[in-house]
Amino acid sequence: MEASDFDLEQFLPFRLNRAAEFVALRFAAAYKAEYGLTRPEWRTLAALGSCGRMTATEVGVHSTMHKTKVSRAVFALEERRWLKRTQHEDDRRVEHLELTVAGAKAYQELTKLARDYSAELETLLGTNGFAALSSGLTAVEKAMAKAPR
Amino acid sequence: MEASDFDLEQFLPFRLNRAAEFVALRFAAAYKAEYGLTRPEWRTLAALGSCGRMTATEVGVHSTMHKTKVSRAVFALEERRWLKRTQHEDDRRVEHLELTVAGAKAYQELTKLARDYSAELETLLGTNGFAALSSGLTAVEKAMAKAPR
């Protein structure tokens, strides 16, 4: 038997992780340097900006962030007056989260950057590469939806 | 002007990151639970197992890990007697890293798991999805190679 026909370079988890880090890097630099946001904060802002009013749990599920991360991000965004909480009418454990006007404005600016970066990525990867990646990710997302967790 | 035509669900960095985490999860559970390895440790083991003798810096470049992560992982693997260091002949700053027999054996076992998981992923994503993802990742890797960092 041969030593091993395993090649790390071909191993999907490895490749995915490396690619994700690379792709996240440049954009992260923008929201960190320009807006002083951490990644969980940006993700929370984006979730709320894109989906509207949500609970903390929903944000966590949506972005696959641990609930403590969400909790801290929410706190930080609230301090900055970019987010406000309102109590659920029927269930006092739950809080609805919503962007303030200032938060929505920040979100608009960030999305502008995000769109620019998307375009940049598309040229960087080539139209075909971009499309392939996108459809591959769709497959993963489908798998996620039905996976046993 | 409309509120925003930005959709987080379409944003590549977001999708990539979420997918990477999902895909890494199940396999991580295996090497954590079964072997008590951290992710940097597994990655270092895999790099050495797959590439043979390397320096710590090379491991870091290869797997895009911070050098302190590598340093700690190397220390941990060495303690476990899965890895040994040897001094470079000409340059005493550099250390060559190599798996011990026990380390190589562990690597073999882990790669067995990895291959099984790869196969599982392929069925989970479907042949087409798997291929698309793979070619998309290749595009990212090409971009990484020439990117300004």
Place this chain on the structure above:
DNA sequence: TCAATATGGTTACAAATGTAACTGTCAATT
């Protein structure tokens, strides 16, 4: 109606991580 149990969210503490400063070595320049 009153346990027992589950859930949303926070917090205390421990573990993992990155930044920056450090040690030791090498290479280039004087």
Place this chain on the structure above:
DNA sequence: AATTGACAGTTACATTTGTAACCATATTGA
């Protein structure tokens, strides 16, 4: 050679993160 700057790797410290315990509220069902 002595000086300067660069580089491999480690370590101290501060920040970030996850785990587990927690509080408050809600739901179940005996």
